[in-house]
Amino acid sequence: MKYFTESEFNNFEMMDENLLSMLDDLREAYGHPIKLTSTYRSPDHPIEAKKSKPGEHAYGAAVDIACSGGKATYKLVKAAIDVGFTRIGISRKKNFVHVGVGYPDAPPVTIWTY
Numbered sequence: 001m002k003y004f005t006e007s008e009f010n011n012f013e014m015m016d017e018n019l020l021s022m023l024d025d026l027r028e029a030y031g032h033p034i035k036l037t038s039t040y041r042s043p044d045h046p047i048e049a050k051k052s053k054p055g056e057h058a059y060g061a062a063v064d065i066a067c068s069g070g071k072a073t074y075k076l077v078k079a080a081i082d083v084g085f086t087r088i089g090i091s092r093k094k095n096f097v098h099v100g101v102g103y104p105d106a107p108p109v110t111i112w113t114y
């Protein structure tokens with residue numbers, strides 16, 4: 001990767017290659033450092049275990065990015081859309097943006113809030 005090191009991912013081998021490529025594109029488009037707050041989560045991770053079935057992080061197909069403030073969040077979300085992310089979750093309360101590339105049966109185009 002151009003902008004990230006493997007150590008920034010808790011299990012780099014489990015990460016989706018397309019997601020990693022788009023993440024570099026996102027970092028380039030955003031133009032500022034990106035801090036990952038969640039990457040791969042195994043299906044028995046407490047957050048995944050609570051769900052009826054494991055979500056995007058359990059496929060290595062998503063990351064959460066620390067982001068606070070309306071302006072930074074706008075810029076990050078715009079950059080994510082510009083580079084082709086079509087699954088975006090925004091938490092202004094917890095100051096992060098989720099970007100993902102999907103998994104079987106996931107809605108391919110969606111945006112949500114936490």
Ligand SMILES: [Zn+2]
Nearest residue numbers: 062063064098
């Ligand atoms: Zn997430």
